[in-house]
Structures are given as C-alpha cells and as structure tokens.
Amino acid sequence: MPPVYRIRSGSGRRSNPLTLRRFRTKMPPMPYAPREFERRWQERWVEQGTFRSEIDPSRPKFYVLDMFPYPSGEGLHVGHPKGYVATDVFARYKRMRGFNVLHPMGWDAFGLPAEQHAVKTGQHPAVTTARNIGRYREQLQALGLSYDWTREVDTTDPGFVRWTQWIFARLFERGLAYEAEVPVNWCPKLGTVLANEEVRDGKSDIGGHPVVRLPMKQWMLRITEYADRLVDDLEQVDWPEHIKKMQRDWVGRSEGASARFALVGHEGGVDVFTTRPDTLFGATYVVLAPEHELVGRITSEEQRNAVETYVEAAGRKSDRARMIESGEKTGVFTGAYATNPVNGEPVPVWVADYVLISYGTGAIMAVPGHDERDYAFAKTFGLPIVEVVTGGDVSVQAFSGEGIAVHSGLLDGLPTDEAKTRIIDWLEEQGVGERTINYKLRDWLFSRQRYWGEPFPILHLEDGTKKLVPDDQLPVELPMIDDYAPSGDFEPPLARAREWVETTDPETGQPARREANTMPQWAGSSWYYLRFIDPHNEDALFSPDAEKYWMNVDLYVGGAEHAVLHLLYARFWHKVLYDLGLVSTVEPFQKLLNPGMIQGKSYRCFSDESDGDTKYYSPGDVRFEGEVPVHVGSGRQLSEEWVEPGDVRWNGGRPLAPSVDVELEEVIEKMSKSRGNVVNPDDVVHEYGADSMRLYEMFMGPLDRAVPWSVDGIPGVHRFLARVYRLYTDEDPDGVDAPRKHAEGDGTDGQRRLLAKTIDKVTRDFESFDLNTAISQLMVFARDIEKDGPMPASIAQPFLLLLSPLAPHLCEELWQRQGHTESLAYETWPEADADLLVDDEVEIAVQVQGKVRAKIRVPADADEEAVLAAAMAVDNVQKHAGDGKPRRVIYVPGRLLNIVV
C-alpha cells in the first residue's frame, strides 16, 4: 500500500532544501561579488603567513582560544562558527590594537563515532579521522578565520599522544593515578565504562543508552586531592558566574562534623557525617547504606533475613530506578542499637537506600525533626521525631532552617552557628568526633574499554606490579587490529591484540603485559591549549620560554556543555603541571565566554498505526503521559513523526504536513541529524559569501544567547556589505568596477562626527563582545555618511579598518583597491576624536508629570532655567502644566526636563 504522503521519522537525512530555494529568488546580480575575491584572500593569508605568531617580548601577547572541535563525519553546521567568528573578530581587533595574538586551532580527534564507524565498516578510525579533519579545516578556512595554521594540533597524532602519555606518567609517579576495583557505570551498548560526568539520568550522555552499575578494576585519577583548589581558585578567573557555580556544585564541598555513635553490644561504632552537628540531640536513629560494611556484622538473627533480602534488592536496583522512586522511603531495622554520643540514648540502626555509600561515611545520623528525608523515613516507619531547633512546627513537617537550639543540653539557647561550633568543640574534647569537610566530587574514572584512545604507558609485570614505559620510549602507539567491536565480556578490543599486549620490560627483559584499556577523550583536551604555544617541540611538552610568554589563555570560548567536564579536568591537569613547576599560572583560562547555541527548527506531528491504517494527529489532539504521547480521544499511545523543514507546507503562516491537512508543531531545539534540522554553513557561504555569513551570525543577537537559525536576515547584512562596496567603487560605463577616488579634505562636520561616534561605539562594543550593536552602528554609518556630501578619503580609510574584523575579505579587497599593498590586519585601530563626540546642541524631552509632552533642542550646556523657559514656551507643555508655578522641576542635563505641578 502506498503511503498517504511522505513523512519521515527519526534518522536518515539529506541537506535542507528549504534554505537554498529562498536564496535563489532573492539573490541579485550585484557588483558586490564576494565569490570573486574571498577565496583569493584566504589563500593569500595562508601563503603569506599573515597570521603566524612568534614570541616577541617587545609586544604584549594575547592568547585567544576556541574549544577545539571533534571532527565528526557530518562536518560543521551553522552553530559551530558562532563562537569561532566571535573569537576571530576579537583576535583581529586585538592585532590592530598592537597585541601579539596567538589564535590557533586543532582537533580533539579521539572519540567514539570514529570507532563506531570502524566497527561497522572495518575502516581504521585514523582514516576517517584524517578525512574528517580535512573537511573541517576547509570549512573553517572558507570562513576566513585568522588561525595560525602552522600550530594545528591533533590529539591522535603520535607526536601529541607522546606528551599526553608523558603527563599521565607524571600523574602516576605522584600517586595521582591508581587502579582500583570500583563500582562503575558500564554501558553494554557502548561496550565501555563511563565517568560519572558522562552519565545523565542513568543513561549515557552519548547516545542515551542504559548504564548499569558494576564493580570493575579501573584506572582512577585522584582529582579529589585538588578539590579545594578547584573551588578556591575560581575566585581568580573571569568566568560567567553560572559556570563557576556549576563547578562549585559539582565539587560540592560541605563543611560539618563527623561523629561516632558507639554500638550497643558490638565492638566499635558507626561514624556519621553531618553538616548540622547542632542537631545531634535530635538524632533518633542511625541509617547505614545497604553496601555499608557494618551491615553484615551487626544485624541481629531475627532481622537477618529481612536485611539480606533488602540489601540484595537494593543492589540490583539501578540508579535510574532509585531516582524514580526517590521520595518513597524504604528500609529495614537491623536489630542493632547505637548510642547517641551527646546524651547516651540508645538509637536503632536501620539500613536504607536513601543513604549513599559513596558520600561521606556511608552512614548518617537521622534527625527527622530537621531533615526532610529523615522526616519522611521516620513517618513511614513510626520513628520518634524531636524538635531541637526552633522556627518550624515539626508536627507538620521538618524544619531545616536555622534557629535557636532547644532540648539540646549544653546547646540550649544558642543560635545555629554558635551551636555548631560549640558541639564540634565538645565532640573533639570527648574524642567522639571532629570537624570534617566532605565533597561530592569523586575521583575521575580514567579508563575506557575502547580502541580509539591513548594507550596507557603502563606495563603489568608477572609479579603483579605495575611500571611505566620509560619516557624515551613514548609514545606507546596503538596496534593495528581488525576487529574494533566490544567483546561483550568487559575486555577492551586491545586485549585481543596479543602481540602488542605481550611484551617485555625494556629494563629487565622480563615478560610484561601492556595495559589494554585506553584513556578517555578528555585526556587530550585537558592540555591541548599548552601544546599550541610550542606545537613542534620534540624535547618537551613546550619550552619554558613559550610558557612564560604565552600563558595563560586570555580568552577561551566554547559551549556551556563543557562546564563541568572538560573545564574541570583541564584545570586539574593544569594544577598538577603547576605543582611540577611546568606552568607558572595557577589557572589555565582567564576569561571564559559561552556562545549560545544556534538551534534548528523542526516540525512534528504524531501517528497511530495500531489499526494498520496510519492516522496522523496534530499536537492539539495529543497529551503527554510522562514522556509518552497519547491521543486525547482514544487514549492510544502515539509515536512522534518528524517532517523535514523543506517538506513543510505553509498555509497562512501555519505549518502543515506535506499532503494531508495535519497541522504541525514547530519545535526549536539543538541541531541534530535525527531531526533533520541541521544547516550547513557551506550553502550560506556559497550564496552570500563568508563575510555575510560572519556578519549575520554576529548580528543575530547577543553572543551568549541561544537563537533559532533562520535565513531571513541574511539579505539584510549582505545588502549592507554591498552598500559598503559601492561606497568604495565607481561603476564604470563598461560595467567594470573601478576603485573610487575619494575626495581630499576632512569632510563635513556631520561626517566627522559620525565617524567619531562610530569609532567610539564599535570600539566599546568590541571590548564587551556586543558585536550585534557594533554592526548596527556600522550600518548607520554606511546609511548616513553620504547624506550631506561625498565621503572623503580621510573618513573612508578608518571606516574600512573598523569593519575589517567582521568582514575581513571585503575590507582587504577594498583596502588593496585603494592602493595599499600590505594587508590591513596590522594597521593601527582608529581612535575617536573626543571633541567630536560631544554635540553642541541636544534634544531634550520635556515631561509634565512624567509624561513626554514635547521635545526641544537646546545648547548642550544650557542651564535648567534656560531649558525650563524654552519648555514653557511650547504650547503643549503650557496646556498640560497649566498656569501655576511648577511644584518641582527635575532636570537631567542632555536628557530631559520633568515638570511636576
């Protein structure tokens, strides 16, 4: 049976036809033809080494860095360039301000997609990676980005891998890398373990596959040792506050106390961690995590069955299941009692899965009166609730705020802060507790069961010891293998490369086995910014001179999705290198900016195929039960159907499905292959030129805000550039463009003022990354500069310089046609004449009772009296102000006059 109409769901895509259709009808034959010269300039910049940077102590340096991309098979989409263009504009601007700018680009090229492609096709990941890199490089170059391509780095290059392994060796020597049997996030679908940071809601960050917890032997990095510094040093960097906060929350430092509850009838006791030691007198029971080692020892005979059953069930539950159930408290009494150290009261010891083994001591003192979770648990199991802090009503709910201590012996009458200090002192005196700091941050799980990653420079000797491959034998390169698939038995693919794995210790000649796990993708990106400063150094990571001159990164731009992964890892490695004396800055990235996403628009409806005959429904007929779409009428479960933007039928501004009258829902979200909403920048560059593309992305709105991609505004910026082109071009009768010979002289007063204002505005906006408003000022200039006469050369030249960071190809071209032989990339940035920025005459708004009734022009230096007189002379002001004396007059010089009657 033929389908009712073509509609697609899920994956499988081709390029978006909608974009091109619209361009073609609007694209004019126009003298401004960027295609004729943009490529020429791109080639010239590379050939002449225009953007090569070398250490030059006579000039201040500026290091502008983009987060380097993973070169995927799809190539760039229009979202990528947003950050790259912004940094490029800034780099070009800084060069013109006399800075020696370092602006490199490279590839974060290890990673799962290339490996999965290899599993499917058998093609070596290095081959696809090289091809993808070539494509990315071309796409970036087509945008005219001013990278120093001689510094390009590739994390998969043996010359780079060597130093990644070298850093690992230093971590190992310092005891910061170790192997441990830990419960890990195993993803069966991906065939590898994942770091905590790579798992969301019990699913893998990449691909959204289920993840299970399993104990496995893995490499760990002791990032927790740096927890305090990772929090404290955030003070020193100029980052968006929300990113700093995410990092602080991720490290999760909390200050409190540990206290020991002695066990009744057993040796030893239970250590608990609490941030509210002031509520110790309200602790009416103790809870152990199911995995806690005491559970087996202290459970009474009567309770043993129940406890074992519970512990086993809890162990089987995935984190996802535990999360969904959070709120409903479950648990079992162990039959044992512990003694509250502050009042000697016996309290029951329970086991419950709301206590996590991985945090603190894996055991808590429960204070149901002042902790919501404990309260819910106590209510469920009928445990006593005692109020020990005033301020709430514990018969209704837990009160977790601060207040005055009551029913608390020596703490009675003390406010929370003082009570905390007092009780900790007391615990320490009695030897039953102490001041303690805890972190949410766990050590970094650093090994992966994959092929396409850096091998560990580790040898396992027969006696079970581990040793490093000597530095002079690095890098340990990946062996060629022919099967990249995960084995399904937790073994990494490298374990099957027997000839590679079985080797000898180069120092003793004894048999040894190579480590078969590989490093995660985060390894290379944790230090690549340091390699850029001296990328070809074969004797060291980088030379001390280069480090001293170039570090740290002055401006780092990249997606907020890396707030806690890459940025935390890189800071950690940097601090280790700092401790080794290799880098001189405490932090790697001084200023951080996060460009907002460019989103795609996609269209969906819902389908019901349960009758065999497919029916389609608009979003209006659908409601959601959790994440499942259900038809409002029949209650039947539906599935989502996505329509390509190019196939949408527009009817009175409403999107309809291609051949059936079903209204579609427009969904704005991250561009992704599966939605068919990816737009390739090549199409835009081809139709309008790189300068238009650059300008448009910067003009769409503030850098840090997410915006849906739309082609509608591109003709506007293109027209602006065409207008600029015409300002510098005479149309020859033969149809050949000739450079325009601009007039001598300074131009009119209005022209000089307009230039000064434009210089001032553009400069300030560049400094604060408000590129959209800088562009609007440049547009105003181009619109108005010839309103009262032809533009003289003295104004034409500085304007080209102002525009050049944004539209470098056009400006270089016009600069050259004006007779210059050198690139304008290093011309001095124009300076505004301060005298011209102040107007002689200003427009003042005249308000009566705060409402604007007239606008008058007065000399800029007019005093209040004069302005008031001028204002009262206006009929409409008279009318509203009446005859009486104004009760009050507010005068804001240069802005407004408000008359209150």
Next chain:
RNA sequence: GCCGGAGUGGCGGAACUGGUAUACGCGCGCGACUCAAAAUCGCGUGGCCCUAGGUCAUGUGGGUUCGAGUCCCACCUCCGGCACCA
C-alpha cells in the same frame, strides 16, 4: 523540588549607573528609477481614537519614585543545570 537565565512590535533584537521604549536588521506598505521586472535608492511602519493631539503598550498583579523594560514583593511561562550528597 532546588539553583541559575530569559520573557520588549508580525519576526531577530536595542535601550549607558532609574531618565525621550521599540536603535539596527527582517517583513510589510508607498514612492523614485525602468518600456517592464529585478536590483538599487527614498519615505513610512506598536495598538486604538477622525486629526492637532490623546490614550494604552516591555509575561501577569501589586509596590517604591517626579519618572520603572530597568529597583522591590507575589505569581505565570520558557530554557539550562542539579536532583535522596546528610
């Protein structure tokens, strides 16, 4: 649930430390040029009232102020992050 961020014309957005809301661009309308069209250029363009002018408009409702998009309180919606971390 908690923590951030954001809600301004038909659309993307602008508005310095409380001081003329809607810059700039898109779209739309009108005009010039043209045999004509395209392109280009110029003018207009928040709603309502017939105009001079008035009036209402920055998510909603209050408040502070001579004056609020901007500050305060309460709420709604969207986006992002975290989510039993004791």
